Structures are given as structure tokens and as C-alpha cells.
Amino acid sequence: MDTALAGLVKDHAVVIFSKSTCCMSHTVKSLILSHGANPTVYELDEIPNGNQIERALVQLGRREVIPTVFIGQQYIGGSNEVMSHQLRGTLVPLLRGARAIWL
Secondary structure (H helix, E strand, O other): OOHHHHHHHOOOOEEEEEOOOOHHHHHHHHHHHHOOOOOEEEEOOOOOOHHHHHHHHHOOOOOOOOOEEEEOOEEEEOHHHHHHHHHHOOHHHHHHHOOOOOO
16 A cells, blocks of 8 residues: 555544545445444545545555545445445444444
8 A cells, every 4th residue: 555545544443535526425424424433534626635645546456446445444445345344244343343433
């Protein structure tokens, strides 16, 4: 992982790279918030180095870069992967393991 990207993810239980106009980003943020987690959200269209961060995310091998989610500094993926974890019942254990939620 890119060092700048690793620095943004470090020390945060949940990190979401998003764009303020992306409906799937909104859905992922809402889902994670509904479980009681308080994610760190980087709105790439609202921060000065958003394009640079987006290029680093592309290097993770994702075709669809936004949203991109890290839980416990572990790369989870995008909206499809987050929703898959939700449907399989593995999202809450991931959030607990990262100490993003306690209950």
C-alpha cells in the first residue's frame, strides 16, 4: 500500500474514501454508522490532495475506486464487498475486531 495512503488509514478503526456526490459512498457510510461505528471519512472531491489519494487507491487494483473501505487498517474493498460482509453477517465482527464498536 502507498505510504501516504497507509498514513491516512493508520490509527483509525474504520476509514472510508468517498466522494460527496456518490450514492454508493453514502450507502456504505450510512450502513457503517447504523452499526454504531464512527468512521473517518475522506471526501476526495472536497480535499486538496483528493486526486493523489484516488490514484493511490487505483493501485490497490480496484476498478471502481469509490467508495473504498478499510476496517482495522485492513483493506476491505468497495460497496460490493461491504454489502457482502453485511449479508454474510461478518461486517459486525470485523467492526468489533477493529474496536470500532463494542456491542
